[in-house]
Amino acid sequence: MINKGEILQTIEMIDQQHLDVRTITMGISLRDCCHPDINICSEKVYDKICRLAGNLVKTGEQISSEFGIPIVNKRVSVTPISIVAESCEAEDYLPLAKALDKAAKTVGVDFIGGYSALVHKGCTKGDARLIRSIPEALSETDLVCSSVNIGTTRAGINMNAVREMGTIIRRTAELSDGFACGKLVVFCNAVEDNPFMAGAFHGVGEPECEINVGVSGPGVVSEALKYCKGQPLDVVAETIKKTAFHITRVGQLVAQEASRRLDVPFGIVDLSLAPTPAIGDSVADILEEIGLSSVGASGTTAALAMLNDAVKKGGVMASSNVGGLSGAFIPVSEDAGMIRAAMAGNLSLEKLEAMTCVCSVGLDMIAIPGDTSADIISGIIADEAAIGMVNNKTTAVRIIPAIGKTVGDIIDFGGLLGRAPVMPVNTCSPALMIARGGRIPAPLHSLKN
Amino acid sequence: MRAFVTVIGKDRVGIIAAVCTLLAEKKVNILDISQTILHDSFTMIMLVDAAGCEISFETLSAELSSLGDSLDLNIRIQREEIFNAMHRI
Incomplete structure (x- = not known):
């Protein structure tokens, strides 16, 4: 049986010492959303996020209420969009960023991560297009977070991508007075199951859908x-x-x-x-x-x-x-x-x-x-x-x-x-x-x- | 579903009666009560069984919280599992 001291200690941690669960992040694979037409791809992305994460916020709030523990954020992370968009014919991936933003707002999450590219050894056509679109994507959306992995211990550092990311960060800052740069992170050795923003994405080794908690x-x-x-x-x-x-x-x-x-x-x-x-x-x-x-x-x-x-x-x-x-x-x-x-x-x-x-x-x-x-x-x-x-x-x-x-x-x-x-x-x-x-x-x- | 109700604040007449009345109205069964004055503040911990409760847990929690506001007390209800998780292996 739990004793009085333990109960009061837990309550004190929550009330006075800010103990909280920072985030419940639902990782969603979007690998089945590819399509040559970016508008159809965007629709599939929007529909899938809304279908899988529709109850995420409500469930988070219920758990928070029942256990008396604040759950500060509910978030979604998705397959790096450069992979999802690779087969799109469009040069500009902005519609996909907007679809992510709209889906995040529909399901009521605080952030959505995964407007990302993994380029530690080099860029594909899709990676290059995604990176080019980051400044506009982040300054024209509210909840989308972006990350780019430019190096790993096994592959070394892609200095072409490092050079480009300096320019991208500057451009992102210029379009947003700096604010959108809070939603952009450049990684070395990025992890695939990170629930924290701005660097969350749903890695290619992850299952169809999963719950990660920070x-x-x-x-x-x-x-x-x-x-x-x-x-x-x-x-x-x-x-x-x-x-x-x-x-x-x-x-x-x-x-x-x-x-x-x-x-x-x-x-x-x-x-x-x-x-x-x-x-x-x-x-x-x-x-x-x-x-x-x-x-x-x-x-x-x-x-x-x-x-x-x-x-x-x-x-x-x-x-x-x-x-x-x-x-x-x-x-x-x-x-x-x-x-x-x-x-x-x-x-x-x-x-x-x-x-x-x-x-x-x-x-x-x-x-x-x-x-x-x-x-x-x-x-x-x-x-x-x-x-x-x-x-x-x-x-x-x-x-x-x-x-x-x-x-x-x-x-x-x-x-x-x-x-x-x-x-x-x-x-x-x-x-x-x-x-x-x-x-x-x-x-x-x-x-x- | 077992849960702990905790009531913390300034002592006054009728706190236990008010909390127990609300719980009884909502068909929440009280399994154990302990009450003390800790650092000049009234502290009551009740183990309850909310399995027969007629309203949702969230509504019960909100009603207890607003009862607390009206009595100038901090009243909360939390499922037992959070304490077990934190303090027992």
């Missing part, structure tokens, strides 16, 4: 650490593990319930600690609770490495299937502590890059001056991809050129995406390197030093 709860971890002040770091790691276990069990329960009620297989629980801009829901707060005066201080990378590892160790045992990105997220605009540190000048782009070597994902939701050149953006992408490629992990760049703004200004996205101070970027040019294009070969997997 948990959250940095506030719960930082609260737990308040009870081990001054203790050695192994005690801190152990506390994080236990807390991550509790959090993930809730995610597993929600995933199983959603899967049963929707009659769709359960895919994975993503163990990520995903912050929100709300006070007390911050990964930076955890690092500061460990003993840093500000995130960005010396010791930040070590503390983050421990946090990331402990979250995985605690979470893995709590769920039957773990996947996605699973780790600690460090999006600057979505984390009150990161915003505070960046505004105080305590957190630089270079330090964030170092942090991405040891935690989930990468340079995330970072605003840079609006006049940053496409070459420099490509250089940032290449560096981040190299970290992912060499370390056999997922890395990503979701960076926002804040058009018309410069260092110290603020760009406000609203909602979960938060607000970001424009951070300084090294202005030395990588133009000649980026202009070379070609491929960076896959790294050696022996002689590790």
Whole structure:
């Protein structure tokens, strides 16, 4: 029998420490929606999403109400659209982006991901068309998210795609005053079952339809650490593990319930600690609770490495299937502590890059001056991809050129995406390197030093 | 379907009566009650069986919540499974 203390602890986690399930994401294969006529293809895409995800939002709300746990977002991820659209004769894939947006609005989800291309070794005709259409697709839709995978540990880095993505990010920013760049992520080693946006897509190895769940709860971890002040770091790691276990069990329960009620297989629980801009829901707060005066201080990378590892160790045992990105997220605009540190000048782009070597994902939701050149953006992408490629992990760049703004200004996205101070970027040019294009070969997997 | 009703807030006359009346009206059976004053705040936890409840769980939850608002209390109902999932292997 559950005791009173456990019941009150659960309620306190939900009420005061922002424990929530960040997202129930339904992955849907659109591989049977191909058609030479893009309008027919778009209709098939729209119909299939509406048919399979029609009850997703209602089911999510029922589960949330019955278990008393907030489920912040309901989302859909689909087969990378470059694959679905490959056989279309049209040059421009914008109608498909609009069909995705319309379907997302019809079923009532918060975001739809998968306006994506996987080009780590090279582009097909469809990949090239999709990438070209990203700026218009993201600025003319509301809920569509896009991702492009430009490198893997096994294939190396496609530097032609890196070069192009610098230009695409700039163009996307110019068409939307930067805002649409929050819906665009460039990956190295993208995962196929990620429920988090903007990088969610339904990979080609996934089933027809599945339910993936992303948990959250940095506030719960930082609260737990308040009870081990001054203790050695192994005690801190152990506390994080236990807390991550509790959090993930809730995610597993929600995933199983959603899967049963929707009659769709359960895919994975993503163990990520995903912050929100709300006070007390911050990964930076955890690092500061460990003993840093500000995130960005010396010791930040070590503390983050421990946090990331402990979250995985605690979470893995709590769920039957773990996947996605699973780790600690460090999006600057979505984390009150990161915003505070960046505004105080305590957190630089270079330090964030170092942090991405040891935690989930990468340079995330970072605003840079609006006049940053496409070459420099490509250089940032290449560096981040190299970290992912060499370390056999997922890395990503979701960076926002804040058009018309410069260092110290603020760009406000609203909602979960938060607000970001424009951070300084090294202005030395990588133009000649980026202009070379070609491929960076896959790294050696022996002689590790 | 078993669930926990939790009532937290400032103590006053008639809280238990009000909550039990609402549950009885909706045909929710009370299996166990514990009540205490914790950190100056009234804290009641009830284990209930909502299998015979005549309204949907969401409506029951909303009615308990609005009863809480009228008494200046926080009243919620959550299915037992979330506590088992979080605290038992």
